[in-house]
Amino acid sequence: MAFCFRPFLIFLIIFVLENSTTHVDAFANNVTDHQALLSFKASITDDPLGALDSWNNSIHFCEWNGVTCSSRRQRVTALNLTYQHMTGTLSPNIGNLSFLRGIYLYENNFHGLIPNEIGQLLRLKELNLGYNSFQGIFPPNLSQCVDLRKLSMYSNNLKGKLPTVFTSWPRLYLVYLGKNHFTGSISPSIGNLSSLHGLRLEINNLEGHIPVEIGHLKKLEYLDLSVNNLLGVVPLPLYNISSLFSVSLSVNELAGTLPTDLGFTLPKLQEFYVGRNKFSGPLPPSINNASNLVDFEIVENNITGPIPNNLGSLPNLQTLGLGHNLLGESMRPNDWSFFNSLVNCTNLRRLGLHESSLRGVLPYSIVNLSTTMEELYLYGNLLYGSIPREIGKLVNMRVLNLYENLLTGTIPESVGKLSKLSGLGLNNNNISGMIPTSISNITQLYGLRLQDNKLQGSIPTQLFNISTMEQFSLANNRLRGVLPEEVEYLSKCYYLDFSQNLFTGPLPSKIGSLKQLDVLDLSYNKLTGDIPSTLGGCVMLEELYLEGNFFQGKIPTSLKALKNLALLDLSNNNISGNIPTFFDGFHQIIFLNLSDNKLGGEVSKRGLFSNVSAFSVIGNSELCGGIQALHLDACPVNVSRNKKKSLALRIVLLLVLVPLGVLSACLACICYRRRNSKKLDDHVPVLKENQHIQLSYQDLLLATNEFSPSNFLGEGRYGSVYKGARESVEHILAVKVLNVEVHGANKSFLAECETLRNIRHRNLIKIITACSSIDFKGNDFKALVFEFMTxxxxxxxxxxxxxxxxxxxxxxxxxxxxxxxxxxxxxxxxxxxxxxxxxxxxxxxxxxxxxxxxxxxxxxxxxxxxxxxxxxxxxxxxxxxxxxxxxxxxxxxxxxxxxxxxxxxxxxxxxxxxxxxxxxxxxxxxxxxxxxxxxxxxxxxxxxxxxxxxxxxxxxxxxxxxxxxxxxxxxxxxxxxxxxxxxxxxxxxxxxxxxxxxxxx
CATH class of the missing domain: 1.10.510.10 (Transferase(Phosphotransferase) domain 1)
Structure with missing residues (x-):
């Protein structure tokens, strides 16, 4: 019996020893995983959301935030820290997480190189590093991860060549490498990825031809190679991938013709974008057979007609973009049968036939298009005739652009029934008659362009009640009358052009209510009177054109508030007086035109007046001085009797006013000391509801610990936000420091100040104050100070x-x-x-x-x-x-x-x-x-x-x-x-x- 028991005992000892060894190995490997995760954490320099706060020894690392482990071995299998906005580098020790199957670091602020050690992760199946700032080249060692299924490095700063040996990943399902700086060509080996369903390489610097081997990807559903430098002919096998439902090749240098059987070879096609290339040849007549087609866009090519006349057989068609081609050159004038067929596309929303050399009478069938139509572009053609009176049937139309044609007749009253219209462009035609008052019924209109026509009469005052109007142009017509004060209701308008008409009378005094106005052009009318001082209220103005009128009087000093002015033209008027000195400080102005007026006095030599190419003052005979390039007479230097009287008057005033000033100062000092003596025991003042304290650059520098990284809260479009504290304010502060070098930052600062000082609500962030100053280096400094949210x-x-x-x-x-x-x-x-x-x-x-x-x-x-x-x-x-x-x-x-x-x-x-x-x-x-x-x-x-x-x-x-x-x-x-x-x-x-x-x- 002892003999029989001995083999069993030996087996038991061996079993125990083997399992003990396995346990020791597992323990050692867990230690490796633990150390690799700590190394990952050590490489993070900023963790604003506290994603790694739980990464400490108080709990097992498998319970750390973002870490997933296998249940049996307790080995790390996934690292998921997406959307955490962390800053740092990716530690090379990540390669020691040998059981890792998924890395998800999407939308953070990682920078530096992607470590080659990532190639040690032989079990890796999914790698998502999208929307970061990784630099360097594509990690070559990643080819060792042979089980990789999904690969995304989308939207980084990677450069160099794409991988050349795609055969390393036979199971790859998705490849998203778009929005980087990759160069070179697409390797033919990509055709070996037989399981590939999605390929995105858009917005890179890829060159060369599209490899013919891409046609081997028989399971491909989504292909995006847009915005590169690809050239040559698209390989025909690509058009034979029957599983494709989305193809985007836009913005390249691709040429050749589109296959005539396109609609048959791509039966699942839903989206087809090849705009802004060099495709030529006829539009494929078979597209009407692609019954699943939703979006078809081929704008800006050299495609010729004819346009198939049976497009109405596409039941799902929503977008048809054929504009900026040569479609009309191979079509007979008035051959609009294709347009009639579009009436049957009951889901059509966007139709682009602009700049396509289309000729003939504007088809009446335009009014029979589906009521789902939202956007119609027919501009830049050779269309004549008039706009159908029943145009108001297109009740869901949002944008109607018929400009730059040969249209005549009048604007139909029914256009007012297009109540959802946001943009109406009828400019550059031969339309006559009055502007219909019914347009005022379009309460969502943001853009109205009727310039360069033959419109007559006055502007209906009802148009100024369209509170959503942002762009309003009536230039170069035959309109007359007085500009109404109702212009003040265009409070959201930033582009206003009434130039080259017959308007008379003064400029409305309430023009200064247009706080958002960027461009104001009233040139070449018959406007009279003084330039209203209220014009200084248009604080956003960048371009102001008042030339060619009959304005008189002086240039109002209120214009000095227009700190954003880049172009100012007051020429060809009757303006008199001296040139205001505040123009010296307009460093941002590109050109100032004061020519052909009645200005007098000395021309400055400072600021913009030191550069002869930045201004013009010709045609003002009473001017003198200025830089030598102006060739003006020198200003006389003599002390007249009047000046002597003025000097004597100043002396008398000094003798009287100085003693009075000293007395007033003494009284004020006594009052101040008495008042303060009663407040020695008062608490530190707290900011009142409608009181804005004043904080200087130095105050904010101290409050934020010199804008220390430890006080940094985040970064926005125009600047950075810091946490701060001041003894004079009970609140903790959030200080938004604007980067004034960013285009639009100054404008944003003015706009926020103007808006936030006028709004107050329990659920809006409270502004404490604003600071516009200079820093210790003499640079502009602008900041907004808000209450800190705990x-x-x-x-x-x-x-x-x-x-x-x-x-x-x-x-x-x-x-x-x-x-x-x-x-x-x-x-x-x-x-x-x-x-x-x-x-x-x-x-x-x-x-x-x-x-x-x-x-x-x-x-x-x-x-x-x-x-x-x-x-x-x-x-x-x-x-x-x-x-x-x-x-x-x-x-x-x-x-x-x-x-x-x-x-x-x-x-x-x-x-x-x-x-x-x-x-x-x-x-x-x-x-x-x-x-x-x-x-x-x-x-x-x-x-x-x-x-x-x-x-x-x-x-x-x-x-x-x-x-x-x-x-x-x-x-x-x-x-x-x-x-x-x-x-x-x-x-x-x-x-x-x-x-x-x-x-x-």
């Missing part, structure tokens, strides 16, 4: 980390609801209850600040309505505004096409914010985009009402699940479900795609 931004509470397990940074359901109501009340005040309607343009969690009681305050007005880029081109042909305003994910769809901002745009952003607060998901979250839902709105809409609790942020349930009986929990959960469903419905109503379908705040 609990930081809403974003830091909604997204403390993607895998956060605790609830100490959690917001309850009722806290979230109160915050949502606070924000809504703040936005409502801006839209409807402030002195003028203000549009914030950047509603998002980062701009919602919470005080110690979690009361929400809207902050950061840097992109608000009052910040506009100017345009100096008075012949501007685009009816667009100043570019996209806001943050990706929160920007309403209409901003992407035109950039004009509106109250409805704020409501959209608020709706997305509301959905984010209660779902816990960012609008740009990968889980939403990868699932193919499209956006957060669609994600929530798809789940309601059956799965409302599935999409709700599970952290809202924590307080309810930890307390109460099972019955009360069940009842509470049912009540929460009803509540959340209602909240989500409100968010959906606010974030509707069409602005007119959104509810008011």
């Amino acid at each position: 609990n930081g931004s809403l974003d830091s509470w909604l997204h403390p980390s993607p895998s956060y397990q605790g609830n100490e940074r959690n917001l309850t359901l009722f806290q979230r609801l109160n915050i949502a109501i606070d924000v809504a009340q703040g936005v409502d005040y801006l839209h409807h209850h402030s002195h003028t309607s203000i549009i914030h343009s950047d509603i998002k969690p980062q701009n919602i600040l919470l005080n110690e009681d979690f009361v929400a305050h809207i902050g950061d007005f840097g992109l608000a309505r009052f910040t506009f880029a100017t345009t100096s081109d008075i012949n501007q042909t685009q009816m667009s505004s100043t570019g996209v305003h806001g943050t990706v994910g929160y920007i309403p769809p209409e901003y992407g096409m035109f950039g004009e901002i509106s109250i409805e745009g704020d409501v959209y952003s608020y709706g997305i914010l509301l959905l984010e607060i209660f779902s816990g998901k960012r609008p740009t979250e990968n889980s939403i985009l990868i699932d193919g839902v499209g956006n957060l709105h669609d994600y929530v809409k798809k789940a309601l009402p059956q799965r409302v609790m599935d999409i709700a942020d599970p952290r809202t349930l924590l307080d309810h699940e930890e307390h109460g009986s099972t019955v009360s929990q069940t009842h509470s959960r049912a009540m929460m479900e009803v509540c959340l469903e209602s909240i989500f419905e409100v968010g959906l109503l606010c974030s509707e795609e069409m602005p007119q379908n959104r509810i008011d705040i």
Whole structure:
């Protein structure tokens, strides 16, 4: 029996020894993981959201924020720290996390090189380093990670060549390397990625041809090579990838023709963008067979016609962009049968046929286009005839551009039925008659351009009641009459051009009410009287043209307030008096034209008057002095009897006023000492509600510890924010220091001062004061000082980390609801209850600040309505505004096409914010985009009402699940479900795609 037991004993000893060795190895490997994570933390120089606060020895590293471990071996398998805004470098020791399968560092501020040691992670499947500032080249050792499935280094500062051996990753599913500085060509080996579904290489510096091997990617669905320097012909096999639904090759140097069978070989095609290339040849007639087509855009090529006359068979078509081609050169005049077929495209929203050499009579069938039409571009063609009277049938039209044609007739009265119109461009035609008063019914109109026509009569005063008007041009017509005082109602207008007409009378005194005005052109009319001093109220003016009128009197001193002026033309008038000395200090001005007036006196030699190319004063016979290049007579130097009398008068005044001044000073000093003697025991003064204290550059320097990095709170579009403290103010301060070298920063400063001093609401950030000074080096210094918010931004509470397990940074359901109501009340005040309607343009969690009681305050007005880029081109042909305003994910769809901002745009952003607060998901979250839902709105809409609790942020349930009986929990959960469903419905109503379908705040 002992003999039989001995083998069993030996087996038992060996088993114990082996398992002991395994345990020791596992312990040693865990130590390696622990040290690698600590090295990662040590490389982080700034952690504003406290993402790594839990990374200490108080808990096991597998419980650290952002760290995921395997359950059996306790080895790190995933590192997820997205959206944390951390700054630092990526430690090479990350290569020691040998069990790592996923690295997610999306949207931070990592810089430096991507370490080669990352190639040691042989189990790595997903690597997402997008939206950082990584530099250097693509890490060559990454080719060792043979199991890689998803690779994203999108939007960094990487350079050098793309990988040349893509065969290293046979299972690669997604490759996102766009928005970097990669050079060279696309390697043919990319054709070996047989599992590839998505390839994004856009916005780089890639050259050469598109490799023919790309046609081997039979599972490819999404291809974006736009905005590069690719040339040559697109390989035909690419057009045979039947799985493709989105192709973007725009903005390259690609040539050749589009295949005639394009609509047959790409049956799933939904999006096709090849604009701004050198494609030639005919438009493929087979596109009408691509029945899934939604967007088709080939603008700015050399494509010829004819345009297929059966495009009406595309039921899903929304965007058809054919403009800036040679379509009309191969078509017979008046051959508009294709246009008639478009009447059947019941989902058509955007149609671009501009600058395409189209000829003939403007087709009457334009009025029969689908009522879904929002944008129609027919400008820059050779169209004649008149605008159909029934144009008002297109009730959803937002932009109608028919300018630069040969149109005649009058503007139809029915245009007033286009109540949703935001841009109307009829300029550069031969339209005559009166301006219809019905245009005043278009209450959302932001751009009205009727210049260069033959319009007559006076301006209907009702037009000035369109409070949304931003661009208003009537130049070069035959309009007459007096400019009405109602011009003051155009409070949001930044471009106003009434030049080259027959207007008479004085310039309206209330013109100074236009605080947002950038360009004012009233030149070559018959205006009379003095230049009103109120014009100095247009503090944003950059270009002012008053030449060619009959203005008289002196140049008002109030113009010295126009610190942004770049161009000022007062020539060809009857202006008299001396040239004001304040012009000497206008260093920003490009040209000052005072010629052909009745000015006299001495011309300065300082400032802009020291540069003869910066001004003109010819045609003023009474001027003298100035720089030698002007060839003016020297000013006489003599002391007249009048001057002697003046000197004697000054002496008498000095003898009388100086003793009186000394006496007054003594009395004031006595009063001051008596008053202060009663206040020796008073507390430190606290800032009153309507009192703005004065803080100098030195005060703010001391308050922020010399703008120390330890006081740094964040960085915005125009500057940086620091935390500060002052003994003279009870509040802790948030100091926003503007970078005055950034274009638009000075304008932003003036606008914020002007706006924030006139608004006050419980849910808006409170401005304490502003500082405009110079620093110790003599440079301009501008800062805004706000009350500091103890609990930081809403974003830091909604997204403390993607895998956060605790609830100490959690917001309850009722806290979230109160915050949502606070924000809504703040936005409502801006839209409807402030002195003028203000549009914030950047509603998002980062701009919602919470005080110690979690009361929400809207902050950061840097992109608000009052910040506009100017345009100096008075012949501007685009009816667009100043570019996209806001943050990706929160920007309403209409901003992407035109950039004009509106109250409805704020409501959209608020709706997305509301959905984010209660779902816990960012609008740009990968889980939403990868699932193919499209956006957060669609994600929530798809789940309601059956799965409302599935999409709700599970952290809202924590307080309810930890307390109460099972019955009360069940009842509470049912009540929460009803509540959340209602909240989500409100968010959906606010974030509707069409602005007119959104509810008011």
